[in-house]
Amino acid sequence: MAVQVTENTPTVALGPAAALSCRECGQRFALGPIFACQECFGPLEVAYDLPSGDPEGLRKQIEAGPDNIWRYAPLLPVPTDVADKPNLNPGFTKLVKADNLARELGVTGGLYVKDDSGNPTHSFKDRVVAIAVEAARAFGFTTLSCSSTGNLAGAVGAAARRAGFESCVFIPHDLEAGKVVMAAVYGGDLVGIEGNYDDVNRFCSELIGDPLGEGWGFVNVNLRPYYGEGSKTLAYEICEQLGWQLPDQIVIPIASGSQLTKIDKGLKELIALGLVEDKPYKIFGAQAEGCSPVSTAFKAGHDVVRPQKPDTIAKSLAIGNPADGPYVLDIARRTGGAVEDVNDEQVVDAIKLLARTEGIFAETAGGVTVGVTKKLIEDGVLDPSLTTVVLNTGDGLKTLDAVAPTSGPTATIRPNLDAFRAAGLAR
Amino acid sequence: MAVQVTENTPTVALGPAAALSCRECGQRFALGPIFACQECFGPLEVAYDLPSGDPEGLRKQIEAGPDNIWRYAPLLPVPTDVADKPNLNPGFTKLVKADNLARELGVTGGLYVKDDSGNPTHSFKDRVVAIAVEAARAFGFTTLSCSSTGNLAGAVGAAARRAGFESCVFIPHDLEAGKVVMAAVYGGDLVGIEGNYDDVNRFCSELIGDPLGEGWGFVNVNLRPYYGEGSKTLAYEICEQLGWQLPDQIVIPIASGSQLTKIDKGLKELIALGLVEDKPYKIFGAQAEGCSPVSTAFKAGHDVVRPQKPDTIAKSLAIGNPADGPYVLDIARRTGGAVEDVNDEQVVDAIKLLARTEGIFAETAGGVTVGVTKKLIEDGVLDPSLTTVVLNTGDGLKTLDAVAPTSGPTATIRPNLDAFRAAGLAR
Incomplete structure (x- = not known):
């Protein structure tokens, strides 16, 4: 599936992202939904043609950008018009x-x-998911997915709906009730897997390799090189x-x-x-x-x-x-x-x-x-x-x-000043 | 305690805030920790000397300000150097x-x-509490307080610690555990009152009128005119x-x-x-x-x-x-x-x-x-x-x-493709 980069390799438009390159052997591949080197199985990461020569101009461009991560679009694997697309727009936190x-x-x-x-x-997960969403859009995926212990499931569920994707996320079946609610409330499919997080992960890898998983972008698996850049x-x-x-x-x-x-x-x-x-x-x-x-x-x-x-x-x-x-x-x-x-x-x-x-x-x-x-x-x-x-x-x-x-109350008292005085809380 | 405004009334420096005025009878009082008109018992609100004559200049000043509510300091009852003081700096949300x-x-x-x-x-409570904090500072209060059903208690607890105040907040004793944790985690005193929210409120009013409450700023009682402006x-x-x-x-x-x-x-x-x-x-x-x-x-x-x-x-x-x-x-x-x-x-x-x-x-x-x-x-x-x-x-x-x-899982399945297929979740 992976394409080694040649002069004629067609590529999707993800701003300054030029290729994927292997962190171990340096081999380069065309931008696509792949995550492991076909030569050495090393992890792939995004390689860039970054803007150069005018740091003052770039700094001004960034400062004039939106109050979220898209102010750094010139340094990220996202389309240049990313700020106009529906996305949760995380970042620029305090x-x-x-x-x-x-x-x-x-x-x-x-x-x-x-x-x-x-x-x-x-959580910071919104940053990585936001980039994965744009990669998924570029690659024509229609469903966003992930394996998660809770937080990522919520971040993917939220981002998918806002950005116009279907979503189906996978969690261990025995998560705390609160995390299940957070993952389910956005209305995409939420699947409990009878097993632990490792079982969930293995299942997701199987699904990616199967025709059933066609059109699915797993933010932390086949979109991982983009996701990580967030x-x-x-x-x-x-x-x-x-x-x-x-x-x-x-x-x-x-x-x-x-x-x-x-x-x-x-x-x-x-x-x-x-x-x-x-x-x-x-x-x-x-x-x-x-x-x-x-x-x-x-x-x-x-x-x-x-x-x-x-x-x-x-x-x-x-x-x-x-x-x-x-x-x-x-x-x-x-x-x-x-x-x-x-x-x-x-x-x-x-x-x-x-x-x-x-x-x-x-x-x-x-x-x-x-x-x-x-x-x-x-x-x-x-x-x-x-x-x-x-x-x-x-x-x-x-x-x-x-x-x-x-973390509980310092004291519990009857509603009167004598009780308050007796509790020793006066300044 | 309240002072009617005369030409010689000394006043605290709260930016454009000129006085408190009664929403019912219009009577004006010097800025202070009071909330009810001494004439007619109507609620007091902040009256301003707002900047005028140069909207374009004011708009530019605001846009050049910090990414929080203090960009509007020229329109709020806060010191002009408010952005330099320790505060949670809420606002400018999406x-x-x-x-x-x-x-x-x-x-x-x-x-x-x-x-x-x-x-x-x-929650939006951070906005109102942020203004109350600055009023409390101006009036020399050392303890921040409130009556709350949970959210406000947390907002006051957090803001107090950051801003260097003691805090002691009051809640009904039978709140949900989660809300109690949120109100307690900031480490100020948290007092459960045996009664409902009305009982908590009545107790706080009693405390304000008693020497025990000296030095206490109740954000939603004696600081309410400022608080509300948030x-x-x-x-x-x-x-x-x-x-x-x-x-x-x-x-x-x-x-x-x-x-x-x-x-x-x-x-x-x-x-x-x-x-x-x-x-x-x-x-x-x-x-x-x-x-x-x-x-x-x-x-x-x-x-x-x-x-x-x-x-x-x-x-x-x-x-x-x-x-x-x-x-x-x-x-x-x-x-x-x-x-x-x-x-x-x-x-x-x-x-x-x-x-x-x-x-x-x-x-x-x-x-x-x-x-x-x-x-x-x-x-x-x-x-x-x-x-x-x-x-x-x-x-x-x-x-x-x-x-x-x-809000729960769409399905719970064994970790294999057959189970996934059987659940009818394929796209």
Whole structure:
């Protein structure tokens, strides 16, 4: 099915995207719904002909663009008129200067939280799905799909309806009721698979290879090379919101590891394009102890990642066999960063720390990054005198269970002043 | 405690806010933490010295401002340097062109959803609380408080911590667990009151009058005149996002009615300032049938609103004795609008309609406005050939229970293609 790129290869119009290229052997293929190299089975990623020569002009073009990821359309695999098409238009979420948190953690160089809970379905998934939607449109798919543990199913369901696609998404049959509601409410087909997430994934791969799956775009399988590029927009936004400057340090959660590698890719592009001044930056990866294959490999000095069986409250990060693990190790080592993990109790403490300092209620994944940031500072690994950005990729409303047992009323009283006085709550 | 305004009255610096004035008798008072007229007990609202004479300059100033409500600081009761203070910085949420929904409803003149679920704690309450925070700062309060049925408690808790206040908020003791978590997670004091929302309100009024309440700013009681002004920003944003034009029709939910009256106030200010061209607009109020005192009065042709005992799933609108009811009736009649209500089943249907057309998962209040819009079109009251804006003021994640019984998997299957085929889900 895959076509190697020659001079005469016809190609779909996805802006600056020129081809797919293998991350392992470099072989190039025409843009299409493929995800693995036909030569070496390595993962494919989008290769670009990026605009060059006029960084000031490009910067102005971006700043005059819409308040969402399409301001970066010249750097993304999307049609040039993408902003006019129906899409959830995620992105350009707040970069919160977290001075209260900085005081608690002893950070003096400037601490920022990139808060992706402000996206349409309240997680960074809206970014990656938005790009996959445009690829699906270009390839003529009519149904959007994915395997999911909940959040992605909702993001795909929402985006599909807005963009005019059918949708049919697959989840393990025993998900929490709340996540099922979120995935079902958009009205596309939702299929519970009797099995765990691995079974769901295997089933989806089977469906892609079968005529039954014709016309189906699986955002995180056959559209994965495009989908992944959505994470680059986090890098672009952070730098633009810092006044077109690279941060010194970024703390990024690791599930498959794709987000971290794409943020690194985005930063390198900004440097190559002259949009930011070149200077060293350090990338730190954050995992939950109960699913820490990359952090374990990092600490052991290994280049390969040994799979783990996940057991953590940070379910959106619970990928025991992260596809991009080795790339994450490369990036953490090359940039002078690190990969660290925190346990579930520390995750909960960190969610509450962020909530009570900055009024941001993070998903468990946000607890992981804030908790790891704290730990890295205490261990002297992260330099508190440098500008640091911590990612919150999701919303606390989706993982209420994590904090519910320890978040209740200070007191319950009868409605009168004596009762109030007796409760010791007077200031 | 209240000071009538004289030439020598010292005043706090809240930008263009000049005084508080009584909506009934017009008597003016110095800016302070008061909410009722000392002459006639009418509600107080903020009176302004608004900038005038250079609409083009003001429009440019606004457009160059931050991507949040502080771009409208010249029109709000906040210090001129408000954007530099720690605050959750809500607003400038998406105005979504809802072409899919328009097709379903037969709207040809342009249909838009103002989606306030994009605010920091995912409801429009962040707007009103943000203004109250700045008033509390100006008046030297150290503790922020409110009576709440859940959403406001979370908004106040979050904003207080970010802005550097203590907080102590009051809720009925028997709220749903999820709402308690959201209100507690920010770490301020949360007090359950043994009683219903009316009991909570009465207790708060008692506390304000007691020395125990000294230094306390209750956002929806003694800071209410400032708090309410936050809703004007919805009017400003809608018009700016329409290219500095008034919409022809706006559908607004009614709880206390304050939001609707302030949006009308905001539109009138934009006209007076020359920021938009003067033309007629119609304002429609939306209630749930189970709590429809204003809609009942409107249909009966009454000027007064008879209280009701609320019984609806739209709990964030369940105020049986809406303080601003008579003002709402005035505005709906003056502008040629209407007040209508829908039953709980219609609310659920409308939540799902919005989700499956635009990928927006609304709170029950959003189901009320979308449902009422549909009904008003069917009844020939709302003109589908005119530009129409519908407000979604909250997030579906906060009212999952409303749609849970009817939102589940299409099918549950074994992980193989035969099972998938048998389920009839192939395209």
